[in-house]
Amino acid sequence: MNQLRCLIIDDKPLAIDILADHAGKIPFLQLVGTTTNPIEGLQMVREQNIDLVFLDIQMPELTGLQFIKIAGKQCKIILTTAYAEYALDGYEHDVVDYLLKPIPFERFYRAAEKALHVIVPGSRAATPVVPQAEPSPEFLFIKTEHRIQKVDLKDIRFIEGLQNYIAITTSNGKILSLQTLKKLEEQLPDKEFVRVHKSFIVALRHISSIERGRINIGDQMLPVGDRYRDRFYRMVEKI
Template sequence: MKIRCLAVDDEAYAARIIADHVGKVPFLQLVGICTNAIEALALVQQGEVDLVFLDIQMPDLSGIQFLKLCGSKCKVILTTAYPEYALQGYEHDVIDYLLKPVPFDRFLKAAQKAWQQMAATLPPATAPAAMAAPAQQGHMFVKSDSKNKFIKVDLDDILYIEGLKNYVSIFVQGQRIITYQTLRDLEDQLPQPAFCRVHRSYIVAVNKIRLIDGHMIYIHDQALPVGETYREAFYRLIREEPT
């Protein structure tokens, strides 16, 4: 079972970005893209959608009006360029509020919130195994330098991951594992927010961070930079980490 998703935005390009993000998440399934909120509402009312990624400022029917009309027929994550609508959105029990342009790491965090809310409503005996969150997986297999050879890596052992030109280095306690995959491939496999992309060349295990000093992260004695593109999402994440 997957969460059936609908991307609703009067700007086709913005809707396509959301659709592309949906395609990268194993527990999400894209059922359509709508640039017309009225058409989207019809799909929701027919019971064909579980989760809507919804723009706010649209002609004919705004996102807030959409929320009032759809009621509890589906879950909603708002996507907008205007932060001032956040409070109004949460008054309608939206799952999350994403500011455009929506980075994938922030999108995935919102998707995981949606999964957690929906899974919580299912009786334990009937909750499908396919709805298991990626974060429940305790390991992954990575490609080695030999054909058809894969190395098992326990996620709890990972300190950080460095992307280089032709390969990726996974640093675990006292060991470096080299895999011939891209950093993006590994990022898509790793559970978030336990792992966070902090730089075009680095992913870190958040619980292994010893110190954050300015825009530098320290894991053991290794100093890693927080890239400008990733700073907003990273600092938001650490502020939201339970204390």
């Protein structure tokens, strides 16, 4: 079987771990390396005969789109990002595929298979054995100022980012934690919680109504940011 030598570039180590785990399940992908530094990634492309790069877009020092311009046609690219608005830019640069985080294994496999057909025309990939999804967690442990608090996910109504800490509004009150909204977002099941604004994550189960770009949860009205609007409404339509 033809193998594609691939590289993962993302400034988030957790994102790299997830993609590397996906790549390790696919027989026709040979993961040559990973890096959080896109400049180091360029050097690896030039020196290690890389066929395919899984590339984040928003990175310090060098963005994914800048990386593509410099790398030219040395390798094929699959973009991985949390932001849908870059899709058109990606396809204008002739990327193989565009994956929105969080990326499920099945979607990752389809993108890799597409890359295989592009790089090695006429090749056929074996049917993957799709692993059974792990059950979603039912609770989280949240570190507060004085203790570690167990929080049932079903009780979380929404989460607000407040500079260096977050406020978790639950059915039983509010919990403050010294962590970032982004860090907590990575721990939440993406089928139950959705980022709707740079400062808010909401629990879909607790939404009472949506009106004029605002979400009603209990007695709170929360805004929907332009960046997050399309993904939020797509999730609502699937329910």
